[in-house]
Amino acid sequence: MRCLMIEPNLPLTKELLFKQVEKKQHQVENTSHIELLPYFALNFLSSSLETENSLDRASLKLLGMISSLRLEIEDPISPYKGGFLVCYLEKFRIEDIPDSYLSVLAELIFEPIHLELKARIADFLRVKRYNPKESFKFAEISVRAYVDLFEHFKDTNNNWLLSIRQISRATQIAIELGRNSKITVFLVHRIEDEIYKIKIEDQERYTERLMRLLLQLRSNEKAEEFAIIAEKIASTAELNSNWSAAKVYWKLGADWYQTINNAEKALEFKLFVAETYYKHAKEAIAQKDRIPRYMMAAGYIQSAIEVLKNIPGAKQRLIELQIKLMEYQKLSVAELVPISVPFDPSRYQTEVKETFENKSLDEAIQYLISFPIPRKKELISVVKEEMNHFLKTLSSNSYINSDGKIIANDKNKKNILGQTDGEDVTQAYYYAKANRQLLITGTIEPARRQILCNHPILMSDLLFIVEDNPFIEQARVFAYLKGLHAGFHGDFITSIHLLIPQFEHSLRLLLEHNDILATSFKPGGIQEEKNLNSILSIGELNNILGEDIVFDLQGLFIERTGSNLRNRIAHGLMKDNEFFQSDVIYAWWIILKVCFLIKLNFIQSYNENNLNSEEH
Secondary structure (H helix, E strand, O other): OOOOOOOOOOOOOHHHHHHHHHHHHHHHHOOOOOOOHHHHHHHHHHHHHHOOOHHHHHHHHHHHHHHHEEEOOOOOOOOEEEEEEOOOOEEEOHHHOOHHHHHHHHHHOOOOOOHHHHHHHHHHHHHOOOOHHHHHHHHHHHHHHHHHHHHHHHHOOOOHHHHHHHHHHHHHHHHHHOOOOHHHHHHHHHHHHHHHHOOOOOOOOHHHHHHHHHHHOOOOOOHHHHHHHHHHHHHHHHHOOOHHHHHHHHHHHHHHHHHOOOHHHHHHHHHHHHHHHHHHHHHHHHOOOOOOHHHHHHHHHHHHHHHHOOOOOOHHHHHHHHHHHHHHHHHHHOOOOOOOOOOOHHHHHHHHHHHHOOOOHHHHHHHHOOOOOOOHHHHHHHHHHHHOOHHHHHOOOEEEOOOOOEEEEOOOOOOOOOOOOHHHHHHHHHHHHHHHHHHHHHHHHHHHHHHHHHOOOOHHHHHHHHOOOOOOOHHHHHHHHHHHHHHHOOOHHHHHHHHHHHHHHHHHHHHHHOOOOOEEEEOOOEEEEOOHHHHOOOOHHHHHHOHHHHHHHHHHHOOOOOOOHHHHHHOOOOOHHHHHOHHHHHHHHHHHHHHHHHHHOHHHHHHHHHHHHHHO
């Protein structure tokens, strides 16, 4: 039995647990820390190591484990993921908490314990489905505690991000109870009251998050009022050139009108979204000291076009913006010049904090995706130069996996890279893999960590990447959001399992938009969607994405001498630790990069610039 396990079926009582909580509440509440659960956990667990009394030790361990549980509000189906016991240096699972102690925990929540503990224990009991007859009571206690915590963090600590987290969890619980339940009605009224208090100059977009919670609760009694509030905030944001906020609130206004079936007003607000993109583009053009201004403007116009495509009667405006888009694309080519800099990972690591210090989340992500990818021709040139060494001609390479099995060699390699011979191909993919590892270690991973340190990213914060993006089908936005969000938070197991299949579909969509068949025909009239292996071998994809990006994707996802991620994941060939290595982190990053580039319409200009630079 592991040392952290609690012996089940000991005679723990409510009085014993409350005595332990009461002792720690006085210690913890006098600290200056904002969120107290981690400090409750530390105090409970450290005390459990010091006592020799088996009942005291079990009660303290139990409270320490409950306080240490990791709550992921982005996963309402299975929100508790186990945790880590700092004093024992051990991870634990939710199943490690014995069911025999749930009844005493159910008694404890009716005592005057700290709100964070009350919310956590009541929520945990509900998730564990202890005593279904009392489930509503546990839900009510947890929702009311979360609402009180929302007010506490907002009013006492002025910590809106933490307060939104509390009210978001309360909303998830209320959704399960149904819109007509007493506790759901209470929560709706509380959120509505809070929206009325917020100023129209909502720079941090808290109104947006609260309104989204009401929409999730399917509350539309005050839809028209909230649509008007959204309109006022959007108009004020436009006056302040806060285009991101303006677009968000115009969309919210449209959503409110849709809940009451006012299609005319909903379409009007969607038109405002498209026009806000256009105004943002005009502002980008006006900033003559900023480069690349035409490239940025082209991206905003592309987003406006995506919005207009779904609005009946907007054909004339759509044509006008398509003409404007082509104009900006041509002008953007001149803004791109090849940049060559020496690569020094240690220098990037020391400078990354300063680089991201005062950047907004949008700016920080744009900087993150700006790091260069390996250049195909440069890598092959290096391979050819190495091949000229006479010793190299006397040997061949074999490539092995983490289990020591040979997965590829230089012999009889199929030629898929133009006129390059087989050995050049295998080595080029191998060198690209080494290049990716340097890029992750020196730039991408330090940058991701710094962005996360500066911005506690919620899924809704990433909507600007995936919404109105021609690369991403509307019905797949949530999967992309979940995958990208998980990657930012370092959960690459979740991230990559979600993103690779969606990315494969997006590439098929991209081919179809360019009138290239992404379906194969089998005997008997069977039609099959081409998989990633087939898609990345389609030559026309080079003309759309550029040969460097396609080469990088081939080596990363489908080539045995590269990383072969798609096939290794699909066939269960990856161990747990391999999901946190550089190849997987790079896959998350390159998918983020391609999504962002296509949204901003960079890729066409990027390819044209490469062609021009090679001609000169």
